[in-house]
Amino acid sequence: MRTLGLLGGMSAESTTTYYQALNQQVRARLGGLHSAQLVLWSVDFAPIAQMQAAGDWDGAGAALGEAAARLEGAGAAAILLCTNTMHKVAAAIEARVxxxxxxxxxxxxxxxxxxxxSRPLLLATRFTMEQDFYKDRLRGHGVEALVPGQADRDRLHAIIYDELCQGVVDAGSKRQALTMIAKATGADSVIFGCTEVGLLLSQDDIELPVVDSTLAHVEAGVEFMLG
Structure with missing residues (x-):
């Protein structure tokens, strides 16, 4: 088994999901007492979130690049950046390792x-929904993401940062998120494009096919470790 590095803490809530899901999938594949061979660097999210809000993506990229280099130094053979939004600085991270x-x-x-x-509704932070770094990556694979309207984008962003990232799962916020999905036209699926959205919603809540980006990312990580 190859060692996988997790660059997490953004937020700690979703990084917990990564750790649990990676271990569950490795155990399911290998059986017995097997678990995932991991190294984890968990950042303090508050300074990173401040950089996001200020548009200091260069600073955020430098901080995460340094963390990734530490993971590589600790023996990671590949890295999972346990967040969607911070893939905006993926190139800065890749340049350091x-x-x-x-x-x-x-x-x-x-x-x-x-x-x-091929036409999913993307539920994510405002950065991920409104900027091109993520949608362009999907588009490169023939996936054209749709996003909610402005008011719904603002509300979803607040739910993520003010509630989910802080461990708060609110029934009213869940109803609001489901209403956003119900209002979407032309979507053939839904992407949970923030690693915390799966804490609020599940496939059982939604008629359209759902892709939880966290779980898809975990599957890719397991394939690397065991492939």
């Missing part, structure tokens, strides 16, 4: 196409 960064956008696009879909 020799090992591959397994891109969450690629893993998510593969999962969408595997379900026979």
């Amino acid at each position: 020799q090992v591959p960064l397994i891109h969450i956008g690629d893993a998510t696009a593969f999962a969408v196409r595997a379900r026979g879909c």
